[in-house]
Amino acid sequence: MEQLNEKQLKTVETQLKELFPQSQQVYGYIFQINRVKSDPIQVFVDRWPEFNVILCKPLREKVTTCTSLCYEEMVMAVASERKVPGNKVAVCHMMTLQDPSRLPPVESEIESTISSLDESHTDLVNKTWKFGNAEHSVRMIRNMIRHYPSCCVLDAESQQPIAWVLIYPSCAMGMLYTLQEHRGQGLAKALVSSMSRRLYAQGYPVYCFIEEENTLSYSLFTNLGFTEDPQYRAAWFDFNSL
Known part of the structure; x- marks a missing residue:
């Protein structure tokens, strides 16, 4: 090689x-x-x-x-x-976004609370990630936050993240998560829309991987205009x- x-x-x-x-x-x-x-x-x-x-x-x-x-x-x-x-x-399904014009606008109330993660949030992301809670995952997440785009919604009072999405070293969006007590408010949809527009504007490939059994995430991304090759x-x- x-x-x-x-x-x-x-x-x-x-x-x-x-x-x-x-x-x-x-x-x-x-x-x-x-x-x-x-x-x-x-x-x-x-x-x-x-x-x-x-x-x-x-x-x-x-x-x-x-x-x-x-x-x-x-x-x-x-x-x-x-x-x-x-x-x-x-x-996993591989979902890609070819046309960002289909993305819905982010509600102004949510948009005003959107920010980026910083390294102090590494442990929070790690303990909520399905494959986290290991030494190598801490290093990987810290590296992702430090070097790649990320997007989160901050709580109005504590100014701590209550929902977030990151970018893997492969450019794929991942680790999308909303704290249990804040679900049902459209935060995931807002984060994916905001991050997708940002990535697209900067020339990034806009895509993600969704496990076959994760029907909720599959529906979310499909409704936002992401598509897949059904043969792959x-x-x-x-x-x-x-």
């Missing part, structure tokens, strides 16, 4: 746009790498310039990888052959090491 340099990464970003939806997440990683200096991610290809395989590898001990569901058997077979313990974490699913696999 050959590790790509800065010039090659800029070339790859253009090439990957022609391979959506399969290349969407890798494209998101490359998009961020070319613009933001955060936690290092190494990018490898099987050969250059005509590559068939591209790999984004965060420099962490624990590895979670995403691939098209059609490659599940191959991924697990390679892990088994190398005696690497792993399991399938989630299977993304699957996450968790491995201890590579």
Whole structure:
């Protein structure tokens, strides 16, 4: 495998746009790498310039990888052959927004309370995230808040977040959450709308992954104009090491 340099990464970003939806997440990683200096991610290809395989590898001990569901058997077979313990974490719809004009306006009362997260909110996000409450997740969330766009609704009295959405290193929106006592007020819809407009205006790909069983979030994003390729699913696999 050959590790790509800065010039090659800029070339790859253009090439990957022609391979959506399969290349969407890798494209998101490359998009961020070319613009933001955060936690290092190494990018490898099987050969250059005509590559068939591209790999984004965060420099962490624990590895979670995403691939098209059609490659599940191959991924697990390679892990088994190398005696690497792993399991399938989630299977997701990939939802993209092509036309932000369908997004509803954010109510002025909510809009006035929208802000960005800061690093002091790391523990709050971590303890409410489905895959949080681990040392590596704290580091990841802190890095996301520090380097990438985020959006939250602040409580009028405490000025603490009561709902939020973040951006993963792959540019995908995620960790959307509203505290239990503040649900039913349209905060999630307002956050997704506000964040989507902001990302679109800055040239980001606007998309997210939604687990197949999460019908509530699927309906939310569909109603906001997000669409999917019905033939495509993304699957996450968790491995201890590579």
